[in-house]
Amino acid sequence: MSLLTVKNLSVRIQDKLIVEDVSFDLSERERLSILGPNGAGKTVLLKALLSLLPSTGEIRWAPQARIGYVPQKIDAEIHLPLTFNDLFQAKCSTLRVSIHDASGVAESVGLTKEILATPVGHLSGGQFQRGLIGFALIGEPNVLLLDEPTASVDEPGEEHIYELIHRLQDERNLASIMVSHDLSFVFRYATTVLCLNRQRVCFGSPRDALSHDVLEKLYGESVGFYDHDHHVSVPHPVQS
Amino acid sequence: MTTPEIYSLVLVVLTALAAGLIGSFALMKRMSLAGDVVSHIALPGLGLALLFKMNPLVGAAIALFCGTILIWHLQKSATMTTDVAIGVIFTAALAIGIVLTPSEDLIEALFGGFQSLTPLWFAIGLLAVGVIVAFVWMFRHQLILSLFSPELAAATGVKVSRLNLYFLLVFSLTVLLGLRFLGAMLVGALIIIPAAIGRQLTHTLTAFLVASSAASVLSVLLGFTISRFYPHFTIAHVTLNLTLGPAIIAMATILFLLSLLRKKI
Numbered sequence A: 001m002s003l004l005t006v007k008n009l010s011v012r013i014q015d016k017l018i019v020e021d022v023s024f025d026l027s028e029r030e031r032l033s034i035l036g037p038n039g040a041g042k043t044v045l046l047k048a049l050l051s052l053l054p055s056t057g058e059i060r061w062a063p064q065a066r067i068g069y070v071p072q073k074i075d076a077e078i079h080l081p082l083t084f085n086d087l088f089q090a091k092c093s094t095l096r097v098s099i100h101d102a103s104g105v106a107e108s109v110g111l112t113k114e115i116l117a118t119p120v121g122h123l124s125g126g127q128f129q130r131g132l133i134g135f136a137l138i139g140e141p142n143v144l145l146l147d148e149p150t151a152s153v154d155e156p157g158e159e160h161i162y163e164l165i166h167r168l169q170d171e172r173n174l175a176s177i178m179v180s181h182d183l184s185f186v187f188r189y190a191t192t193v194l195c196l197n198r199q200r201v202c203f204g205s206p207r208d209a210l211s212h213d214v215l216e217k218l219y220g221e222s223v224g225f226y227d228h229d230h231h232v233s234v235p236h237p238v239q240s
Numbered sequence B: 001m002t003t004p005e006i007y008s009l010v011l012v013v014l015t016a017l018a019a020g021l022i023g024s025f026a027l028m029k030r031m032s033l034a035g036d037v038v039s040h041i042a043l044p045g046l047g048l049a050l051l052f053k054m055n056p057l058v059g060a061a062i063a064l065f066c067g068t069i070l071i072w073h074l075q076k077s078a079t080m081t082t083d084v085a086i087g088v089i090f091t092a093a094l095a096i097g098i099v100l101t102p103s104e105d106l107i108e109a110l111f112g113g114f115q116s117l118t119p120l121w122f123a124i125g126l127l128a129v130g131v132i133v134a135f136v137w138m139f140r141h142q143l144i145l146s147l148f149s150p151e152l153a154a155a156t157g158v159k160v161s162r163l164n165l166y167f168l169l170v171f172s173l174t175v176l177l178g179l180r181f182l183g184a185m186l187v188g189a190l191i192i193i194p195a196a197i198g199r200q201l202t203h204t205l206t207a208f209l210v211a212s213s214a215a216s217v218l219s220v221l222l223g224f225t226i227s228r229f230y231p232h233f234t235i236a237h238v239t240l241n242l243t244l245g246p247a248i249i250a251m252a253t254i255l256f257l258l259s260l261l262r263k264k265i
Helices: A042-049 A084-095 A100-108 A125-137 A155-172 A183-189 A212-219 B003-028 B034-051 B056-077 B082-100 B103-111 B119-148 B150-155 B160-201 B205-229 B244-259
Strands: A002-013 A016-027 A031-035 A056-061 A067-070 A143-147 A175-179 A192-197 A199-204 A226-228 A231-233 B232-235 B238-241
Touching: A002 A042, A016 A042, A016 A056, A016 A175, A016 A192, A031 A042, A031 A183, A042 A143, A042 A175, A067 A125, A067 B150, A084 A100, A084 A125, A084 B119, A100 A125, A125 A143, A125 A155, A143 A155, A155 A175, A155 A183, A192 A212, A199 A212, B003 B034, B003 B119, B003 B160, B003 B205, B034 B056, B034 B082, B034 B103, B034 B160, B056 B082, B056 B160, B082 B103, B103 B160, B119 B150, B119 B160, B150 B160, B160 B205, B160 B244, B205 B244
Parallel strands: A016 A199, A031 A175, A031 A192, A067 A143, A143 A175
Antiparallel strands: A002 A016, A002 A056, A192 A199, A226 A231, B232 B238
């Protein structure tokens, strides 16, 4: 059953067309990755889906869709006396859900009481990102929108964050739309990929959609990749 | 003390409490100088009201309301010129206010004073404090989310732009309450110095709000006591003119300096 239907979506920012005529669907438990180079409109597309930016075309969320959002980067002011305890409580109160939701969520993303009580500006990149994922899970969403969730995490930490997201999707039967620059992640975890370069360049299962031609069209010929036992990966992460 | 003076004292203490709360959020929102901007915008209204023999606070309230809406629009537009526009409005308002205000009222308009209050103005003042405290209590969670990330707050369902307008209106109401006692030049300091003290001493939100409010109330009580009992304090042949507004801000500044020496709670 379709959770989201997007038809002919276009987004303009200050008269510049950032996303043009993009259409796709998202089903329950589907894991959609959005791939594309810098400035392709990936983050803008995600924000349009959240109604954070004005757009034209159609964005139709199913009535049963409950959305959790993990933004790309938050420049948390180091001097803010806010902790994830405060933020979880604030979200529970705003959504009018029980604060008990928050303690369950904290446990499932591996946030200890000490981390929850530490001001956000003092947390490591990985702890902060776990906090943001936990924040997104409050209110029991059935679809997660994640914008490069490992952007502020060091390389060893990236794998843990990806594994955490994957596990949570399994445990909670979550659909997801994730902007990612990591092709190996897309091949391992995504069920569908949407290639974006202002317009839709490809859409389908990663193995069918991500041909050499498509990747060259997205990133240019300089991108190195190779086929190996039907797995495609890149020797160096492709920054989007 | 007479009953109208007691009204005045109670209201100035409650105003300090409100200023501590609002100042804490203003500091976290990086609006530290907004108190000065807003209070200076009140000055032309105050001057016009005095010229036309109206209650000066009514004139100030109208000017503050218009100024608040203007600042909100500038904030929403989020252009590179916002700071410049606010800077121009702030200095222009100060200049126009000084030109308009009759000279015999100018010192009080700029630096405030301790005046007796009628029961009606006392009741209006209490109501205003009630509105400010109720706003902070009711909207604290939404304010916290929008402080952390306006985008995440919006994705959670918070109407961020409307919340900013409410905050600015309540902020201006706090300025209006303090205007009578501290004047247009000093009321901004009552909003921001106690919050800076609270921030120095604490690292959790609740402790921060409590410490800011306590520092604000303490500054007012100390300032009131000094201006009441030692209005012309002489030290080393220099006589200090300790009227209420400057005395309160001097005490707040001393507390801030002391707070620099303390460890965080």
